[in-house]
Amino acid sequence: MIHYEKVRVTFDGVDVLRDFDLSVDAGDKVLIYGKSGVGKSTILKLLLGFARPDAGAVYFEGRVLDKGLVWEVRKRVAYVSQDMDIGEGKVAGFIEDIMSYKANQDLNDLDSRMRRAMDLFELNRSILEKDMGDLSGGEKQRVGLTVAVLLGRGIYLLDEVTSAVDQEMKKKIVDYFAGLEGKTVLSVSHDVNWLEKDGFKVVRMGVG
Amino acid sequence: MMGAQDISWPALGFCMAMLTVPLAIFVLLKVKLIKVTAWSALRMCVQLLLVGLFLKYIFEWNSNPITLAWLLLMIIFAALSVTGSTGLNYRRYAPLVFTSFLVSAFLVLLYFNGMVIRLDNLLEARYAIAIAGMLLGNSLRGAIIGIGDFYKSIKRDENRYQFALASGATRYEALAPYLGGGMTMALKPALANMAAMGLVFLPGMMTGQILSGESPLLAVRYQIAIVVAIFVCVTMTVTLAVILTLVMSFDGFGVLRKDIFRKKRSTSGA
Numbered sequence: 001m002i003h004y005e006k007v008r009v010t011f012d013g014v015d016v017l018r019d020f021d022l023s024v025d026a027g028d029k030v031l032i033y034g035k036s037g038v039g040k041s042t043i044l045k046l047l048l049g050f051a052r053p054d055a056g057a058v059y060f061e062g063r064v065l066d067k068g069l070v071w072e073v074r075k076r077v078a079y080v081s082q083d084m085d086i087g088e089g090k091v092a093g094f095i096e097d098i099m100s101y102k103a104n105q106d107l108n109d110l111d112s113r114m115r116r117a118m119d120l121f122e123l124n125r126s127i128l129e130k131d132m133g134d135l136s137g138g139e140k141q142r143v144g145l146t147v148a149v150l151l152g153r154g155i156y157l158l159d160e161v162t163s164a165v166d167q168e169m170k171k172k173i174v175d176y177f178a179g180l181e182g183k184t185v186l187s188v189s190h191d192v193n194w195l196e197k198d199g200f201k202v203v204r205m206g207v208g
Numbered sequence: 209m210m211g212a213q214d215i216s217w218p219a220l221g222f223c224m225a226m227l228t229v230p231l232a233i234f235v236l237l238k239v240k241l242i243k244v245t246a247w248s249a250l251r252m253c254v255q256l257l258l259v260g261l262f263l264k265y266i267f268e269w270n271s272n273p274i275t276l277a278w279l280l281l282m283i284i285f286a287a288l289s290v291t292g293s294t295g296l297n298y299r300r301y302a303p304l305v306f307t308s309f310l311v312s313a314f315l316v317l318l319y320f321n322g323m324v325i326r327l328d329n330l331l332e333a334r335y336a337i338a339i340a341g342m343l344l345g346n347s348l349r350g351a352i353i354g355i356g357d358f359y360k361s362i363k364r365d366e367n368r369y370q371f372a373l374a375s376g377a378t379r380y381e382a383l384a385p386y387l388g389g390g391m392t393m394a395l396k397p398a399l400a401n402m403a404a405m406g407l408v409f410l411p412g413m414m415t416g417q418i419l420s421g422e423s424p425l426l427a428v429r430y431q432i433a434i435v436v437a438i439f440v441c442v443t444m445t446v447t448l449a450v451i452l453t454l455v456m457s458f459d460g461f462g463v464l465r466k467d468i469f470r471k472k473r474s475t476s477g478a
């Protein structure tokens with residue numbers, strides 16, 4: 001489904017990724033594990049078209065990811081970014097904006113699904129009235145995860161999504177994504193909670 | 209009509225003499241504005257005298273091709289000024305900014321001269337140049353703020369923009385909030401101005417007409433008309449400039465190109 005072939009990404013003359021290969025089948029749960037600064041986030045950004053390979057190629061469902069296909073991919077994935085400065089204004093408005101995109105207008109049961117997602121990530125309803133800028137790092141991460149779950153896409157791209165939450169929540173998030181039937185998960189993290197969880201195909205980065 | 213009281217050349221000298229007050233204050237308080245004030249005042253005098261001289265002849269000739277050439281020159285200066293102030297790459301952006309000024313200023317000017325002032329000759333030099341000057345001057349300020357804010361916000365909030373794209377937004381859906389933000393910034397001064405007009409100050413154009421002996425009510429009608437025309441022109445210019453520059457500014461993946469801003473001199477040659 002997703003295939004990286006000998007991908008090289010250079011940034012300011014330094015190789016961020018070199019000869020990177022990875023194949024992800026539909027339904028796979030993949031953990032890309034390693035210290036920060038070893039190009040893990042770039043792997044997700046490549047699939048989203050925010051980073052471009054200097055050599056090699058990224059394939060999605062057998063086709064080279066190009067400027068036509070990338071817009072299709074973005075409608076098929078849910079991305080939770082590591083940098084949580086992802087919106088402004090009230091949380092409710094932020095979520096509404098995303099749900100108002102043409103690609104997301106056909107989603108059903110938004111209210112009940114939102115309630116379930118917020119319960120899952122232990123977010124109080126009152127957070128909807130808060131300003132995005134006033135949220136803690138952990139709250140922002142959980143709002144990002146709530147949006148990702150609401151979008152109900154088949155592929156999750158998770159970038160360090162457990163970095164700012166407490167141990168109990170870390171486990172809960174890992175368990176949730178590990179147990180998603182039929183969904184593809186690509187999680188980038190340096191958090192051992194993911195590593196300790198069974199069921200993830202582990203790609204170690206920045207070693208050897 | 210009586211016309212305004214004459215200001216003779218010696219009288220203008222008396223006016224310039226007033227500048228000794230701020231200059232004396234700057235000297236006393238050691239405010240470092242003396243050179244700048246002298247230089248700016250000198251530039252104002254020379255530039256305006258030259259323009260006055262040109263305009264004197266242009267109004268006398270009242271020839272459409274010459275008026276048109278003068279208008280084009282004004283638009284070129286406006287476009288260069290916007291591209292310069294926003295730090296955008298000259299070669300790529302100046303022609304597009306020029307086009308947006310050209311289209312919006314001409315459309316508004318022709319409509320204004322034809323439908324509002326109802327001139328027989330839409331390019332009547334005296335009106336066309338004065339009105340276009342006000343339209344362009346205000347659109348210039350609006351465009352610098354609006355276009356600058358649009359691109360700087362996307363660059364600054366790259367994560368938000370990319371998050372929107374990653375959540376399935378179309379190009380337009382992802383960019384709409386930034387266009388709205390730029391537009392708001394561009395129009396805010398004009399809106400505040402409109403609301404305060406007459407209460408806090410008498411606008412320049414109206415003051416000019418009153419001094420030259422027009423009835424205050426005609427001056428008011430002119431003022432309202434020009435303020436509306438300016439508002440329309442600013443909105444059109446900013447929108448057009450953003451739309452025209454989009455293709456240049458984003459690659460096929462919807463990512464903001466890195467080279468849209470000119471390189472700062474201080475960072476080169478390291």
